[in-house]
Amino acid sequence: MIRDTFFSASRFVNLCRKEMVESWKTNLLRFIMMYGIMAIIFVWSGYWKYNHPERLLSKGELADPMWSTELIVFLWAVVIMGMLSASFIMERMKSKTNRIAVLMTPATMFEKYFSRWLVFTFGFLIVFLIAFKMADWTRVAVYLVSYPELKDIISSTPLSHLVGTEQYWAAFRSCDGLLLGISIYFFTHSLFILGSTIWPKNAFVKTFSAIIAVIVIYTLVGSTLAYQLFEGRGTRGVNSSLSDDVLAHWLTVAFFVMALFNWIVAYFRFKESEIINRW
Incomplete structure (x- = not known):
């Protein structure tokens, strides 16, 4: 009998342990897949970068030419694989048998949702970083x-070069830009978590299709408003006095708030789950 009807630390730890033990084979295969994909891309790209070592030595290169390539791959991979990871959060709700097993687990719905949210949000980021560094090494x-002969040039890619003003390969010019990028990532990730709670089967495809449809409708209907807010901001827009830094800060806050909203909605959708899927 569950006495703590919302959250119990000891029960939550046991639930997390159960999730990890039951899914270790699947998670290991996904880790190997992430590592393998990035390792193949890095090794193949390295062949073209290092194919003529005399050119690198004659130019006096100090930085590894693979750094920019790997940082670009890092950004694309973390977004795409993050969306896939979010789509797996409700994979155990696909069939009636699995739904019975999930709903009958002696834990609250919040604990079940929060445990999987941690695994497929922050757990994924940790595993992805490990896979990236292993592929890099x-x-x-x-x-x-x-x-x-290139021992002084070939080196591991420093992720610190994602942010900077002096490196030509930097993706973000400031910490504010990095924070904005993180907020956009979590917002996008939250959309696929919400989609997974609505469509447990083929969650990635259905959520992606729904997002594309919304974007198309929004673009067609709100093009005039977008022009006033952004393109015309410097002359006749409604935000002509708003600086780029202030706008970036507001967008960062907005994306984090929308991500939190999607996570909360996804929890309540999961809380209403039944053995018979009516959606």
Whole structure:
């Protein structure tokens, strides 16, 4: 009998342990897939970057030419794989048998939702970083053996170079830009979590299709408003006095708030789950 009707730390820890034990094979395969995809991309790209080592040495290169490529792959991979990860959060609700097993687990609906939210949100980010660094080190090891004369150039990609003003490969010019990018990532991630609670089957495809449909409708209906708010902001727009930094701060807050809203809505949708899926 559940006495704590919302959250119990000890019960939550046991639930997390149960989730990890039952899904370790699937999670391991997904980790290997992430590592394998990035390792293949890095090694293949490295072949073209290091194919003529004499050119790199003659130019006096100090930075590894693979850094920019790997940072671009990092950004695209974390977004795409993050969306896929979010789509798996309700994968156990696809069939009647699995729904019975989930709903009959002796834990509150909040604990069930929160445990999977942690795994597929922050747990995914930790595993992704490990897979990225392993793929990066694989590339370094392969080409240090292949081109020992480039030992002073070939090195691991520093993720700190995602932010900067001096590096040409920097994706974000300031910490504010990085924070805005993180808020957009979590907002996008929350959309796929919400979609997974609505459509447990084929969650990624259905959510992606719904997002595209909303974007098309919004673009067609709100093009005039978007022009006034952004393109005409410097002359006749309603926000002509709003600086770029202030606008970025407001957008960051807005995306975090919308992400939190989607996570809450997803929880209440999951809370209403039944053995017979009526959606």
